[in-house]
Amino acid sequence: MLKITLKDESVIEVEEGKLIIEVAKSLSSSLAKKCAVAEFNGKLVDLKMPLTEDGKLDLVTFEDERAFEVINHSCAHLMAQAMNRLYPGTKFGVGPAIEEGFYYDFAIPEAITNEDLPKIEKEMQKIVKENLPIVHYMLSKADAKAKFASDKYKLELIDAIDDDMVGIYEQGEYTDVCRGPHVMSTGLIKNFKLLSVAGAYWRGDSKNDVLTRVYGTCWPTPEALAHHLEVLEDRKQRDHRKLGKDMQIFMFDDLVGRGLPMWLPNGFIVRRLLSDYIMDKEYDLGYQHVMTPSLGNVELYKTSGHWAHYKDDMFPAMELDDEAYVLRPMNCPHHMVMFRSKPHSYRDLPVRIAEIANDFRFEASGALTGIERTRAFSQNDSHIFCRPDQIAQEFKAVTKLILDVYKDFGFEKYRFRLSLRDKENTEKYFGNDELWEKSENELRNVLKELGVDYYEALGEAAFYGPKLDVQVRSAIGHDVTLSTIQLDYQLPERFELTYIDQNNQKVRPVVIHRAILGSMDRFIAFLLEETKGVLPVWLAPVQAMVIPVNNQFHLDYANEIVEMLRKKKIRVKMDDRDEKLGYKIREAQMKKIPYQLVIGDNEVKDGTITYRQYGKKEQVTVSKEEFLNMMVAFNEERK
Incomplete structure (x- = not known):
C-alpha cells in the first residue's frame, strides 16, 4: 500500500x-x-x-489555472487530428500550449487561409462528439522512428530526445510524439476557437522550411471562451497599427522599406509634443541637450564593443573613402566621445547629456510590429557621467523622473525588472567579474534604499552592464520595456574617460545610461493602445473641431472662434462641409477629437461656445473666454 x-x-x-x-x-x-x-x-x-x-x-x-496549459495542449492535438483527416499527407511539426492558447505547425499539401478555419473547427467538433480516449504509452527510439518514418519533422524531434524512450499519445487514428500531460478524452475539450493562420520557420530557424502555423484558444467553459474572444476583439480595436491608420498617425510602404515608419502630419504633432514634454522636464533637472550624427565610423563601435557584441543587429557597414561607416544602433559611443572632448573636474560632475536621437537596428522581418518594433526609431536617450559617490543620488533622481512621467500619463500597471548578467553564459558580455559584481550589487542597494519592488532576470543585462527596466503589459497583451536605467563601468574604461578628482588625480567616471520614454515610437504605440486612441487633450493632433450649423448664418462667428484658438496655439479645425450636423459630430467623434464645438444661432447671439466632449452626449455652453482658458490650461499643465 x-x-x-x-x-x-x-x-x-x-x-x-x-x-x-x-x-x-x-x-x-x-x-x-x-x-x-x-x-x-x-x-x-x-x-x-x-x-x-x-x-x-x-x-x-478544469477551471484551475494550472489546467489551462494542459487543456490547450490537448486542443492542439485535437486540431492536428482534424487536419490529418481533412488534408491527407500533412506532416506535423510541434503543437505547444502558449500563454493564451495554442498553435500547431503543419506542412500541408495545399495552402490554407483564415477562411478555412470554420471547416477545421467543424471537424474538431466531430472528434469532440466521438469522445475518443487519449492514451499514453512509451516506445523505444527505434520503434518510435519506425512509427513516424514518413514524417521528417517528427523524426527530427525524436532524434533530439535525450532519453532512450519516447512518449506517445494516441486518440483514435491520430498519434503524436509528446511528453504530455493531456486530458482523458477528446470530449472534454469543446470550448475552443481557431484564430488565425500564419507562416513559421521550422524550429524558428530561417534556414529551415516554412510551415503553416494555425493559432487557437481553448477554455474550460463557454463563458470563459466568450469573455476571451471579447478581450481579443477589444485588442483589435486597440491595436496601434489599426489606430495609427485610422487616425493618420504613421504609415509604411515597402517601396520605402520594411520597418521604416513615415510619420504623417498628425503623428509628427504627437512626436513633437512628446519631445518638448520630456526635454522640458530634463532641462529643469539640469540635462544638456545635444545632437549627434546618425552615422558612425566602424572604429567607434569597435572601441565601444558594439561591433563585437552587437554587429549582427546592425545594418551592414558602408565603405566610403577608405573608411567604413554604419548606421548607429544606439547613441552612447557618440556621447562618450563628446564627454572626452574636454577636461572635467570632480566639481563639474554629474554631466547629464541628453538627446532625441535617430537609431537603426536590423530587426528580423518577422519581429517587426508596427511602430512598436521597427528598423528606424528615435530614442529619448541620456548619459549621466558621475562620480562613484553620486551613483545613488543620480539613480534615485532618474527613477523619480520615470515615476513622475508615468503619473502624468496615468500609467499604473508596470513592474521594475533588474536585468543581470548570466554567469553561465558570459561570452555575450565584456568586462571583468569584479566590475559586474560591483555594479549589480550597487543597483540592488539603491533599489532597496528606494523601497522599489523589483524582480531579477538573468541574461537580460546589456553587454556592458546591468540595468533596471520598467516592464509594462500593453493593452493588447505585449510585454514591453518602456524605460531603462543602466549602470556602466565598462565604456568609461574602453573610451579612457577621466576627470580630475580632489587629489588632482585622473580617475574614471561612472556612466548611467537612461531612457525615460525609451523609444519614442514604442512609447506612442503603447500610448495609443492604452488610451484606445483617445489621447490626452494636450497631446491630441486636433484638439477641437468647430462645426457651424449653417454656413450662411454661422460661418463668420465660427471663423472668429477658430482664429481665437489658433492664436493661443490650440490645434483646431473647421468642418464647414455641406453635410448634416449629426453626421459631422459623429465623424469628429470617430476621429477621437476631444472637443466638438457646435456654432448656431444662440452662440452667435450670445458670443458663447457650445461643446461636446469626446465620448459624452451632453452639450455644455460656456463663454469664449472660459473655453479658451480651459484649453490653454490643458496645454500648459500637460496632464
Whole structure:
C-alpha cells in the first residue's frame, strides 16, 4: 500500500498501481468529473497515471489555472487530428500550449487561409462528439522512428530526445510524439476557437522550411471562451497599427522599406509634443541637450564593443573613402566621445547629456510590429557621467523622473525588472567579474534604499552592464520595456574617460545610461493602445473641431472662434462641409477629437461656445473666454 497525502494534508492508503482517476472517484465522483489532470509530487501528470510511490496528490480541475496549459495542449492535438483527416499527407511539426492558447505547425499539401478555419473547427467538433480516449504509452527510439518514418519533422524531434524512450499519445487514428500531460478524452475539450493562420520557420530557424502555423484558444467553459474572444476583439480595436491608420498617425510602404515608419502630419504633432514634454522636464533637472550624427565610423563601435557584441543587429557597414561607416544602433559611443572632448573636474560632475536621437537596428522581418518594433526609431536617450559617490543620488533622481512621467500619463500597471548578467553564459558580455559584481550589487542597494519592488532576470543585462527596466503589459497583451536605467563601468574604461578628482588625480567616471520614454515610437504605440486612441487633450493632433450649423448664418462667428484658438496655439479645425450636423459630430467623434464645438444661432447671439466632449452626449455652453482658458490650461499643465 502507498501513502498518499492529499491537498488538505490528510493521508490515505491506496494500492500500488492504482490510477489517479480511480483515487479521485473514490474520494468524490463529482470531483473526478471536474478534473483535467493531477499534480503529483509537484509535477502535472495524466489522470490515468498509475501510482507507484508515496507522494503528495493534488487533483486539478478544469477551471484551475494550472489546467489551462494542459487543456490547450490537448486542443492542439485535437486540431492536428482534424487536419490529418481533412488534408491527407500533412506532416506535423510541434503543437505547444502558449500563454493564451495554442498553435500547431503543419506542412500541408495545399495552402490554407483564415477562411478555412470554420471547416477545421467543424471537424474538431466531430472528434469532440466521438469522445475518443487519449492514451499514453512509451516506445523505444527505434520503434518510435519506425512509427513516424514518413514524417521528417517528427523524426527530427525524436532524434533530439535525450532519453532512450519516447512518449506517445494516441486518440483514435491520430498519434503524436509528446511528453504530455493531456486530458482523458477528446470530449472534454469543446470550448475552443481557431484564430488565425500564419507562416513559421521550422524550429524558428530561417534556414529551415516554412510551415503553416494555425493559432487557437481553448477554455474550460463557454463563458470563459466568450469573455476571451471579447478581450481579443477589444485588442483589435486597440491595436496601434489599426489606430495609427485610422487616425493618420504613421504609415509604411515597402517601396520605402520594411520597418521604416513615415510619420504623417498628425503623428509628427504627437512626436513633437512628446519631445518638448520630456526635454522640458530634463532641462529643469539640469540635462544638456545635444545632437549627434546618425552615422558612425566602424572604429567607434569597435572601441565601444558594439561591433563585437552587437554587429549582427546592425545594418551592414558602408565603405566610403577608405573608411567604413554604419548606421548607429544606439547613441552612447557618440556621447562618450563628446564627454572626452574636454577636461572635467570632480566639481563639474554629474554631466547629464541628453538627446532625441535617430537609431537603426536590423530587426528580423518577422519581429517587426508596427511602430512598436521597427528598423528606424528615435530614442529619448541620456548619459549621466558621475562620480562613484553620486551613483545613488543620480539613480534615485532618474527613477523619480520615470515615476513622475508615468503619473502624468496615468500609467499604473508596470513592474521594475533588474536585468543581470548570466554567469553561465558570459561570452555575450565584456568586462571583468569584479566590475559586474560591483555594479549589480550597487543597483540592488539603491533599489532597496528606494523601497522599489523589483524582480531579477538573468541574461537580460546589456553587454556592458546591468540595468533596471520598467516592464509594462500593453493593452493588447505585449510585454514591453518602456524605460531603462543602466549602470556602466565598462565604456568609461574602453573610451579612457577621466576627470580630475580632489587629489588632482585622473580617475574614471561612472556612466548611467537612461531612457525615460525609451523609444519614442514604442512609447506612442503603447500610448495609443492604452488610451484606445483617445489621447490626452494636450497631446491630441486636433484638439477641437468647430462645426457651424449653417454656413450662411454661422460661418463668420465660427471663423472668429477658430482664429481665437489658433492664436493661443490650440490645434483646431473647421468642418464647414455641406453635410448634416449629426453626421459631422459623429465623424469628429470617430476621429477621437476631444472637443466638438457646435456654432448656431444662440452662440452667435450670445458670443458663447457650445461643446461636446469626446465620448459624452451632453452639450455644455460656456463663454469664449472660459473655453479658451480651459484649453490653454490643458496645454500648459500637460496632464
